[in-house]
Amino acid sequence: MITYIARRLLFLPVVLIGVTLMIFVAMSFLSPYQLVSTYIKSPEELKNQSLDDLVRKYGLDQPVHVRYVNWMRNLFRGDLGYSVSANMPVAEAIARRFPATVELALFAIVPVILGGIWLGTISAKHYNRPLDHLSRTFAIVGWSLPDFVFGLILLMVFYGVLGWFPPGRLSMWADSIVLTGDFTRYTGLNTVDALLNGRPDIFWDAVRHLIAPVMTLAYLWWAYLLRITRSSMLEVMNKDYVRTARAKGLTEQVVMGRHVRRNALIPVATVSGSMVLGLLGGVVIVETVFDYKGLGLLTATGAQQLDYTLVLGTTLFYGLLLVLINLVVDVLYAVIDPRVRLE
Amino acid sequence: MKTKVFSLIVLLLTLSLSVSVFAFDPETFVYVGGAGGPQTLDPAAAYDTASGEVIHHVYDNLFEYVGGDLDKIGPMLALEVPTVANGLMSEDGRTIRVPIRQGVKFHDGSELTAEDVKYSFVRGMLADPAGGPMWMFFEPLLGVQTMRDVIAMAGGPSDFAEIDEVDPAILRKAYDLIDATIEVDGNDIVFHLVDPYPPFINILAKGGSWSSIISKEWMAAQGDWDGNPDTWAKWYDLALEEMTLYDKANGTGPFRLDTWDKSGAQILLSRFDEYWRGPAQLKSAVIKNIPEFSTRLLMLRAGDADGIYVGQQELPQVRSIPNVAVVEGLPQVTNTVLFFSFTIPIEGNEDLVGSGKLDGNGIPSDFFADINVRKGFSYAFDFEAYLNEVALGAGEIPKGPFPQSLPYVNTDQEYFTHDLNKAAEYFKQAFDGEVWEKGFKVGIVYNTGNDARKTALEILEYNIERINPKFQVEVIGLEWATVLDRLRSASLPVFVMGWLMDFPDTHNFAVPFMHSSGTFAGFCGQGLIDLAKEQFDELIAAGIKATDPAEREKIYFELQKQYVDLAVGMPFMEATTHRVMRDWVEGFEYCPAYSAQYDLYYISKVQK
Numbered sequence: 001m002i003t004y005i006a007r008r009l010l011f012l013p014v015v016l017i018g019v020t021l022m023i024f025v026a027m028s029f030l031s032p033y034q035l036v037s038t039y040i041k042s043p044e045e046l047k048n049q050s051l052d053d054l055v056r057k058y059g060l061d062q063p064v065h066v067r068y069v070n071w072m073r074n075l076f077r078g079d080l081g082y083s084v085s086a087n088m089p090v091a092e093a094i095a096r097r098f099p100a101t102v103e104l105a106l107f108a109i110v111p112v113i114l115g116g117i118w119l120g121t122i123s124a125k126h127y128n129r130p131l132d133h134l135s136r137t138f139a140i141v142g143w144s145l146p147d148f149v150f151g152l153i154l155l156m157v158f159y160g161v162l163g164w165f166p167p168g169r170l171s172m173w174a175d176s177i178v179l180t181g182d183f184t185r186y187t188g189l190n191t192v193d194a195l196l197n198g199r200p201d202i203f204w205d206a207v208r209h210l211i212a213p214v215m216t217l218a219y220l221w222w223a224y225l226l227r228i229t230r231s232s233m234l235e236v237m238n239k240d241y242v243r244t245a246r247a248k249g250l251t252e253q254v255v256m257g258r259h260v261r262r263n264a265l266i267p268v269a270t271v272s273g274s275m276v277l278g279l280l281g282g283v284v285i286v287e288t289v290f291d292y293k294g295l296g297l298l299t300a301t302g303a304q305q306l307d308y309t310l311v312l313g314t315t316l317f318y319g320l321l322l323v324l325i326n327l328v329v330d331v332l333y334a335v336i337d338p339r340v341r342l343e
Numbered sequence: 344m345k346t347k348v349f350s351l352i353v354l355l356l357t358l359s360l361s362v363s364v365f366a367f368d369p370e371t372f373v374y375v376g377g378a379g380g381p382q383t384l385d386p387a388a389a390y391d392t393a394s395g396e397v398i399h400h401v402y403d404n405l406f407e408y409v410g411g412d413l414d415k416i417g418p419m420l421a422l423e424v425p426t427v428a429n430g431l432m433s434e435d436g437r438t439i440r441v442p443i444r445q446g447v448k449f450h451d452g453s454e455l456t457a458e459d460v461k462y463s464f465v466r467g468m469l470a471d472p473a474g475g476p477m478w479m480f481f482e483p484l485l486g487v488q489t490m491r492d493v494i495a496m497a498g499g500p501s502d503f504a505e506i507d508e509v510d511p512a513i514l515r516k517a518y519d520l521i522d523a524t525i526e527v528d529g530n531d532i533v534f535h536l537v538d539p540y541p542p543f544i545n546i547l548a549k550g551g552s553w554s555s556i557i558s559k560e561w562m563a564a565q566g567d568w569d570g571n572p573d574t575w576a577k578w579y580d581l582a583l584e585e586m587t588l589y590d591k592a593n594g595t596g597p598f599r600l601d602t603w604d605k606s607g608a609q610i611l612l613s614r615f616d617e618y619w620r621g622p623a624q625l626k627s628a629v630i631k632n633i634p635e636f637s638t639r640l641l642m643l644r645a646g647d648a649d650g651i652y653v654g655q656q657e658l659p660q661v662r663s664i665p666n667v668a669v670v671e672g673l674p675q676v677t678n679t680v681l682f683f684s685f686t687i688p689i690e691g692n693e694d695l696v697g698s699g700k701l702d703g704n705g706i707p708s709d710f711f712a713d714i715n716v717r718k719g720f721s722y723a724f725d726f727e728a729y730l731n732e733v734a735l736g737a738g739e740i741p742k743g744p745f746p747q748s749l750p751y752v753n754t755d756q757e758y759f760t761h762d763l764n765k766a767a768e769y770f771k772q773a774f775d776g777e778v779w780e781k782g783f784k785v786g787i788v789y790n791t792g793n794d795a796r797k798t799a800l801e802i803l804e805y806n807i808e809r810i811n812p813k814f815q816v817e818v819i820g821l822e823w824a825t826v827l828d829r830l831r832s833a834s835l836p837v838f839v840m841g842w843l844m845d846f847p848d849t850h851n852f853a854v855p856f857m858h859s860s861g862t863f864a865g866f867c868g869q870g871l872i873d874l875a876k877e878q879f880d881e882l883i884a885a886g887i888k889a890t891d892p893a894e895r896e897k898i899y900f901e902l903q904k905q906y907v908d909l910a911v912g913m914p915f916m917e918a919t920t921h922r923v924m925r926d927w928v929e930g931f932e933y934c935p936a937y938s939a940q941y942d943l944y945y946i947s948k949v950q951k
Contacts, residue, residue, distance in 0.1 A: 086605065
């Protein structure tokens with residue numbers, strides 16, 4: 001297994017060079033004056049600007065290969081460059097935004113996975129009966145709803161009408177404490193940092209801001225897990241060993257719990273891995289609607305504004321994340337399924 | 344177990360309710376914008392509205408507009424407004440003396456001196472970041488546009504790649520040239536202008552973030568330039584984020600900068616209790632940016648935001664919300680113009696110019712160099728329909744390139760009206776009748792995302808195609824980056840852009856629209872540059888040098904008339920603006936020159 005992991009990790013630089021190279025190749029199709037739009041974001045900002053001065057100042061007229069070599073050289077010194085759209089160095093932008101994304105992912109992943117598996121189990125158990133139809137309809141509606149529509153509905157109800165779950169990551173009063181008071185940032189995760197600082201009020205405020213986006217994500221993704229769990233369970237339920245288990249008089253609970261669900265969970269693990277990856281990569285629309293400043297919003301804004309240093313940095317980061325999470329999923333396979341050997 | 348979970352949920356919900364009930368905070372003002380956050384907080388570099396918004400509250404200027412009236416300038420950090428009558432301005436308008444107010448404190452507790460005032464402007468000019476606003480000092484003080492020009496004046500090259508390449512002796516000479524333009528005389532500052540420049544006082548007034556007053560001593564303590572004539576080049580044209588004042592501030596304004604929380608896209612300000620006019624009523628303010636309109640609107644409804652940015656198209660959605668005040672029809676000094684490129688490159692531009700010939704399937708390079716074509720387009724546009732249906736009545740139809748709220752604008756100037764017969768007449772004369780006979784096909788461009796501009800072009804398309812079935816107009820949306828790229832090579836035959844004033848003077852519109860080196864002339868091709876050199880440049884130079892108002896009026900009337908007679912471009916909208924706030928906001932004051940949406944110093948909150 002260790003050789004397997006080492007081999008996969010050795011492959012990592014190749015993946016990273018590949019993706020960044022692709023971005024630079026794509027960039028070579030852009031003229032310096034297209035790239036300068038990063039600095040002049042809208043027609044209203046086009047004042048007494050000499051475009052040529054800006055192009056010269058930021059080296060946008062250099063050939064793409066020169067820029068790639070420069071970028072690589074800086075990368076080896078640990079410098080990912082400066083992001084104009086985020087107003088800070090790329091590394092700092094990722095370091096600040098990623099905890100927000102991790103926090104949302106952590107809070108979302110449990111309800112998403114447990115809820116999805118639970119719904120899938122209900123459907124499979126009550127195959128083709130009203131409860132099956134009901135849970136599938138419920139989940140499929142979530143799957144078909146555009147995320148911004150459902151997000152906005154939740155925001156309107158829970159914030160607009162009830163005033164419970166506001167947008168953003170923290171309320172104004174909490175923000176002013178976190179940003180200016182004697183509040184130590186340990187992890188960047190508001191909930192964890194609040195507890196470590198002994199501020200239950202801020203902890204609760206952070207949770208309050210997480211509930212609506214988590215609900216949105218959960219509802220949208222349940223259908224996906226439901227379908228996987230359901231079909232996989234149905235398949236297993238028809239297997240000979242399940243019939244044997246029933247025949248030898250095991251209770252339904254044991255049959256379902258130990259023999260069916262456990263074996264049916266293997267495809268679910270794969271899907272969950274990609275879900276975690278999706279969550280960690282940031283969920284642009286949900287972040288936009290709930291003004292939740294995470295990595296997804298950062299990357300989307302950067303891409304819109306042709307902020308290529310930021311796009312490169314986040315791509316590199318995603319690449320790293322992708323390889324590592326896939327590796328973890330593979331290792332988890334071996335743990336769940338004794339038949340899988342990593343070689 | 345279930346009851347426990349249930350009671351926990353009820354407890355949590357009650358808690359959250361109790362938090363939201365106490366949302367009203369009379370001492371904190373929250374403004375939520377939507378068009379993007381600041382680029383920099385450095386007064387020498389900031390040139391966008393969002394940056395100016397923050398700078399407005401943190402720094403003061405020498406002068407301000409009293410009650411928001413552009414015609415009424417009053418002293419701020421200055422003690423008096425210089426005029427020829429009070430002896431502070433010389434007869435020829437070239438020497439301007441400004442006595443500086445005493446006892447004014449910076450946020451760090453130090454006191455304002457005349458030396459700080461001089462440093463503020465000299466440092467800005469020496470730093471001159473590319474694309475920044477400092478040309479507004481170079482032009483009146485030295486008659487040039489950039490620090491590069493000053494180095495060239497001092498005998499150096501203007502096309503150096505790095506400033507280290509320039510001989511230190513020349514850099515010193517360049518410094519001396521700048522240093523000589525501003526003199527400290529006791530508690531006074533004396534400006535020496537190269538030529539008279541009537542709006543110079545406007546450039547120094549509030550609203551001009553570039554003329555904010557900073558502290559020399561504090562800057563030096565932060566490791567920035569300390570006034571040494573031989574070291575300034577180290578801070579010349581740095582990247583925005585490398586400049587000291589990029590995200591730090593020490594001004595004399597009513598609010599101090601607590602933090603610019605970049606990852607949260609918000610700025611936290613707190614009251615400066617030792618403000619020379621007395622402390623503000625608000626204790627703190629937050630300026631946030633949330634691109635999603637629905638989220639902003641919900642925050643306003645919930646009372647978490649006191650004021651939000653609402654686009655013109657979204658205004659009908661907020662008019663009837665209880666407890667929300669909408670102030671409409673606020674005048675702006677701005678215009679939106681349909682531009683024509685006089686010399687369009689053909690190669691690589693086929694999506695817009697088709698065949699590149701006058702054969703009914705395209706347009707030739709000099710299509711819009713024919714005045715009849717430009718007039719045909721201008722008379723085809725339905726100005727009223729745009730104003731009423733698209734802009735929803737929020738504005739005025741222009742009378743030329745200069746907004747009518749400025750001085751020296753002839754409001755009786757005859758202007759284009761929607762008249763398809765007249766348009767047809769001009770099209771029949773264009774290219775000796777060839778245009779009418781063969782027809783044309785042209786792509787006209789807006790930047791995607793700007794729906795109002797798209798509709799303006801569609802109005803034009805509809806009307807032109809009605810004139811002659813051989814006329815084909817295609818409205819094309821391009822990404823802003825592509826628009827910028829193609830503007831650079833004057834490749835867009837027809838495009839729409841707006842201009843928001845830097846300072847309220849006709850000159851600030853004459854240069855970008857009509858001067859051969861103006862912002863838009865470069866985008867309209869050599870044909871317009873040649874025309875401008877021949878017809879406008881001299882008049883524009885005379886207009887800004889003239890000190891006699893009657894003479895200035897004559898010159899700008901003439902420029903306005905020529906612009907319309909020659910149909911150089913087609914200004915079609917002078918938009919007004921609006922504010923959307925909670926009705927508990929009191930003391931709202933408006934000035935068209937200010938970037939700040941709310942002048943927080945005068946704002947207070949009173950729950951109704």
